[in-house]
Amino acid sequence: MKIVFLHGLYMHGVALLPLSQRLEKLGYRTDVLSYNTVNINSEHVFKKLDTLLDPFETNILVGHSLGGLMIKHYLASRKPLRAKISHVIAVGSPIRGASIVEKLTDLGFGAFLGNSTDHGLEKHDDTWDFPQRLGCIAGTLSIGLRPILLGGEMMSDGTVTVEETKIDGMTDHLTMNSNHTSLLYSNYIPNQIDHFIQFNCFEQSDFVDAG
8 A cells, every 4th residue: 555645834745754654664655745835736736646646556645734634625626436545644634624723814924824724724614525534633732832822721732623633524533642743753653544544443542433
């Protein structure tokens, strides 16, 4: 199987190399897709993703933060069958949008987000109705900008709340004691991704709905 990774806002694909290398050691082939997160050309990103997918084997998509939302838009655009893309793992992704984005816009910092807000970062109601099994991983270590701007009353990874990583129709959900960025570098994550791909659930999940 092949795994393709998409990074989050203000990041570059190099941030995902440690995670991709750990999954290579577990037997997967991997590629990392880099893109401009504040000036997103969706069709350009989608065409790059098309070329990275293995046409002869089943593929897996892993997205961190905004990367998970880009995957969601890709599935809506391309409508691939489960035989082509079987699983999606969203790591720290506000799969229905992030409240911190609204706060930053209210404070006058919306311009720094570029057109990323047009790709799912703003809060919205939605369900996961794609055939791909979705596993969402959330951090609970609230170190970051969010508790400073919005207070710490909601459990979060410092950027995205745990509730913002949940969506009706997902297959499984997992919480970890990590903040938004350190989720990418946890030694625990690769094995959890591998377990989700093999068994349609995380090893120690919050709930399971394999569908």
